[in-house]
Amino acid sequence: MEQKPGYIYILTNPSFPDYVKIGYADDVKSRLKQLNRSESTPFAFRCYATYKVNHRLSDLKLHTIIDKLDPTLRSIDNVDGKKRIREFYAMSAEDAYALLEAIAQINGLEENLKLWDMTKDEIRQKNLSEEINSEKKDRLSNFRFSYCNLKEGDVISSLENFEIKATIIDDNHITYNGMTYTLSGLAKEITNAKTIAGPRHFTYEGKILSEIREKIEKEKC
Known part of the structure; x- marks a missing residue:
């Protein structure tokens, strides 16, 4: 059976600027719509970059690589005695992309990488979030x-x-x-x-x- 290609994605969200979400989706736009239907975050997720792959478990392999490089980067917490491991990493989108880029270069698949342009609304949300965070720092300092x-x-x-x-x-x-x-x-x-x-x-x-x-x-x- 022929494998359907999918995408490892790097998502950002102005609500938590110190983290990126790294995961897999057959359709990144559909995944974004799914995430952004939730009202649990002040701002929407946006796609920073994608890497086209031919195997569904490729994102899990990437998680393993990151965890071995630095296990403290992964968002892990305990709720009601249960350990929750998330797809969130305490790293910049640029650093996450550099990791994907290195993997793509090793495999000779640089053409599978794509940096997504920000829409006007995403730029507005980012600027608004930065302004709110800056005002908060001013209030606390x-x-x-x-x-x-x-x-x-x-x-x-x-x-x-x-x-x-x-x-x-x-x-x-x-x-x-x-x-x-x-x-x-x-x-x-x-x-x-x-x-x-x-x-x-x-x-x-x-x-x-x-x-x-x-x-x-x-x-x-």
Whole structure:
């Protein structure tokens, strides 16, 4: 009986940027539709690359190779006393592709490799996810005006409304309409958001505070 060719796939998902999903499918697009019907992840899976193979178990062989190279990469957990081994690996899509590429080169089958182009919607989702993750880091990290070379008496403006101006009174606080706030505190009041990264919502001389801080930190490196 003639073997039907299939594909080893590398999938990415902005919901967990530190992992890739490596598996096998006869039809990658159908597999994507199946995965993306689930509402358990904020963003959709996308195909980063595929490698055409002639054997259904080829992905299991690839899993074995990766596990032997570094068994800590595989996503493994225990739920209700049962061990769950997933197709997720803590590696970049580029590293996963490099592994497939090496296998293809060994077998002289480079033409079986395919890198998939991102659609406009996938690019939008990726950018949105990166923005959300960046905002989360900003919320969790301590911010001081001195990180932006700002000092007491300097005036900053709201990104949502440049007419809203606040004056820095110390390294962590501002005053607006006679009341004292943190950056995030005033940003929440202006936007009615429950959680918000203040440095992303205020500017100094037209430049966003988080970007000023990022630029200064890069210059120090």
